[in-house]
Amino acid sequence: MHPILDLRHRPAAALVGLALVAIVLVVLPFVLTGIGTFWVRITNLAILFCLLALGLNIVVGFAGLLDLGYIAFYAVGAYTYALLASPHFGLHLPFWVILPIGAAVACFFGVILGAPTLKLRGDYLAIVTLGFGEIIRIFLNNLAQPVNITNGPQGIARIDPFRIGDLSFSTTDSIAGLTFTGPMKYYYLLLVVLIAVIAINLRLQDSRIGRAWEAIREDEVAARAMGINTRNMKLLAFAMGASFGGISGGMFSAIQGFISPESFVLVESIMVLSMVVLGGMGNIWGVVIGAVLLSFAPEILRYTVEPAQRMMFGRTLLDPEVIRMLLFGLALVLMMLFRPAGILPSALRKRELETRRSAG
């Protein structure tokens, strides 16, 4: 358990800490809106990536199944929402109906990916999942004829925002004297979902299911000898991870208002996996930190790299886009060299690496 949340041993400090974090999280969008609404949008995307990374962490961190096509479930959720709440089919279902449908459809795809790959591990599983991610994206790109389902590369536009009664999440409203912009409303909604997902993950990790995944990750044959139904548990990991991806995808769809297959390319899968690895596979807080860092880093670099070059050399020598990827890669290499288990390694992962070092 994380020291900030050590309610049992330091209840006062923990409560004060929690209260401070809560205040910061509540006030944050007002501060960010002061700087520019753009930053609230970036924050929202960061939270979406947290959700995705937490979902992938179930598959990769808990069950130890390397998935390189995870973004496919995000795509499935996003398209489910877009098709059921846009002028494309003329359907406009409310979001609380679609999100569970999106989760279920993604879950179904998770099982479809999981079932044939049950006997694969490591590299082989990675290759199949990678292929799966690409298949979904290519399908989305081409399902425009003979029946136009996904509208192909043009994507789907004018997707409905979330709406609760008369309150739309896309407009600016004044509530109790405070001005709430669309992104701010989404921010609070996303925050609530993120807290719920973190809570589910924490419970999951300490449950019988969590222990079964741990055993499978360590040694599958031995796990079976413990009385664990490894087949069902692996399928469950795929299904749960996919469901979280599907929910995130639906929210992404509503927030962006427009989606196209381009948003679900392989690099996105790799990005989410990097968040999990960088933060610390299997450590829920680590994964959240990894997702936040990697979501914000490119944006912060975008705003510092160019001015910094101009200051040093008087002109822009390197395109910020190029240098961003360069620095990003460098950061990942350094991480793997100096903190291979991630920023906040899971206790287990740390011990494993130590064991391996002392054994080797």
Added chain:
Amino acid sequence: MPAPASPLLSLEALKVAYGGIQAVKGIDLIVGDGELVCLIGANGAGKTTTLKGITGLQPVQSGTVRYGGEDVTGLPAFQLVRRGLAMVPEGRGVFGGLTIEENLAMGAYVRQDRDAIRADIERVYGLFPRLKERRRQTAGTLSGGEQQMLAMGRALMSRPRMLLLDEPSMGLAPLMVQKVFETVLAVSREGVTILLIEQNAKLALEVSSRGYVMESGEITLAGDAKMLLHDPKVRAAYLGVGA
């Protein structure tokens, strides 16, 4: 051969094949309730394949596996554990990244009774005091012999009626082998039925009540362990003593 009064595990004409290779060619084997029976034989005789056939890790070609009066042929390992048939896989298979205590807790996965699990962990520590000293250490840092003890202790955590042990002496120092066999005997005295699969014929026969000798997929000899220990053929083939 005196057959045991009430068989707990029985194999009837069991055949197991790997691809085209017939590794187990229709064997009959009985383990009575409370017995310690060993299955000995040279490398490649089909001992481990027999075990894989029993535990559903390798599909059975034909024949029957009966456990506790029930036909369990082809049932996966995890369901056998729930019926009280636990196994210690070849090469031990401890969870290297987990501590000893976590390994033991994992062994009780099929059980829900927290307090009794706690008590059983202490019971295993009583059986293997070395594990208690290192309870917070990861299993990967243990020596081979200690890992074997942990694997056995972990299997006991499911409160099995019967244990299948696959080559517990493999790759261990002679002193450790002695120790492992002592614990096998201790576990047997606690009332757990054991089928012991071993290459070390002498020690296996010394602790067992009955034994089966396997050769290229077939049972060639069976009977009282003491008798087998003095059988000239067994002595010549497995004990390195000229007949």
